[in-house]
Amino acid sequence: MKKILITGGAGFIGSHVVRRFVNNYPEYQIYNLDALTYAGNLENIVDIESAPNYTFVKGDIVDAGFIDALFTEHQFDGVLHLAAESHVDRSITDPLSFVKTNVIGTVNLLNAAKMIWKDNMQGKRFYHISTDEVYGSLGAEGLFTETTAYDPNSPYSASKASSDHFVRAYGETYDFPYVLTNCSNNYGPFHFPEKLIPLFINNIIQNKPLPVYGDGKYTRDWLFVEDHAVAIDLVFHNGVNHDTYNIGGFNEWQNIDLVKLLCKIMDEKLGRTTGTSEKLIAYVKDRPGHDLRYAIDASKINKELGWKPSVTFEQGLEKTVNWYLANETWLKNITSGEYATYYEKQYAN
Ligand SMILES: Cc1cn([C@H]2C[C@H](O)[C@@H](COP(=O)(O)OP(=O)(O)O[C@H]3O[C@H](CO)[C@@H](O)[C@H](O)[C@H]3O)O2)c(=O)[nH]c1=O
Structure with a gap:
């Protein structure tokens, strides 16, 4: 049985991913780690809370000691990292909490995974779920591709860009197994009513x-959240190690x-x-x-993994x-x- 850690699984996108993994992969043991901040809500996943392959863990990724102990205890095979401070307006009034959760929290997870995987990285995977906002703002023309240079403008996008860089740096420096996706604006059920x-x-x-x-x-380019969860499932299972995929709705x-x-x-x-x-x-x-325009070229994930929005x-x-x-x-x-x-x-x- 594979042990999978999903962070931020009581949040908006995370809850859809947890539901999909718990329901579709009974052979996996899914651990949902969430700090239950203002945007985390166990009501979002009440339908799967008693599934035999599901465990909820309350905790903060900023607490390195707690994260190390969690990884040592459970020896996860894979991590899907969705826990993040996500609201641009909040990042403008409180940038530091974005640095703490999005940057330090991500580095804590990378360190813990590196620690337990150091002797055998075979079959292991750290998946960082990120945003198209790292690319900055487009004018009236053009699309973000996987090779667009990072140019974040808000404290939120700067923190996500930084965490993406750390994930890639661990790949280069420690041969750490990762995949990364940058997605456009999601919408759908369980979305916190600040967006x-x-x-x-x-x-x-x-x-x-x-x-x-x-x-x-x-x-903005809008994507139904369940379509994003399908893309995440595909990238986690079939994405190429050390690669990045853009996800968007062409919408x-x-x-x-x-x-x-x-x-x-x-x-x-x-x-x-x-x-x-x-x-x-x-x-x-x-x-x-305020970034003028985000628009994603999602043709790579379409060509390589066969994903496209269905809704x-x-x-x-x-x-x-x-x-x-x-x-x-x-x-x-x-x-x-x-x-x-x-x-x-x-x-x-
Ligand atoms: C909340 C709010 C937003 N807006 C505008 C700002 C943006 O141009 C657009 C969407 O705003 P938001 O819903 O805050 O989303 P946005 O800033 O695009 O960022 C979202 O989309 C990103 C992906 O592009 C995610 O990484 C972020 O976590 C997510 O919050 O609507 C308004 O005009 N009035 C509002 O009250």
Whole structure:
């Protein structure tokens, strides 16, 4: 039996990956390590919590002693590393926590894996799940490829770029077995309602303003989270050692167009007159250092591993909106306490 550690498995993307691995690979023993910070939520994986091949471990990747002991005890064969501070706006107000979790946390995991694998790296794999934001910002033309130079602009993307560099450096220096992926914007069920799509769904339900940063003409490439989980599964099992793959939806949207589409869908779902939700749009102060456009060339993973998105944006948004409307308790639980305070402060001006 293979022992696999998944970090950040109570978070958004992590929960979809944990579910997929627990359900599809009964022969693996899956350990989900999560610190349960504000964005980690065991409700996200309640459906698999009693599976015989699943164990939850609460702990922080920043604590090197704890991580070393965990690896020594369980002798993991593979690691899928998704634990991260992920919200760009938070990184602007608190960069250090991003350095701690994303950089130091990643190095702690690399060291622990290197320690237990040093005598035999055969069949071992460390998979770092990263972001397209490491490449910086595109103009109106062009796509990020695996050879695009890193040019991060936010404290968040700088921390992810740094962790990517550490993973590659361990590959070069210690012949450490790794794969790496850089993915575009995900959306779908269990997405924490601080990110654009779930925040706006929540605000529309509650008739609250929809804060569009700047002129709303920023562009993102959106991918349904379950398609990302399929890609992660493929790369973990079939990706080439020491290689990088870009993952994206070939699905670019300017924020304002996406927001208007979401408003239309929500009006229909909530039985409101067309145009009701759009009235909630409020143009607000721009995000400092806001990257204009991200767009991914995902042709390498398509050619080499046969992956492409299976869910269209229309289907994915429909599924997402339906999920949030059917899970209002989840939404209420998560939007109380610390989260509410953060947003009151954020939009106070
Ligand atoms: C939260 C929020 C966002 N925005 C804008 C900023 C961006 O142009 C776009 C999407 O914002 P966010 O949902 O925060 O996502 P973004 O900054 O693109 O980053 C996401 O996508 C990245 C991948 O590209 C991930 O690595 C990040 O972890 C993830 O947070 O919408 C608004 O206009 N208003 C908002 O209230």
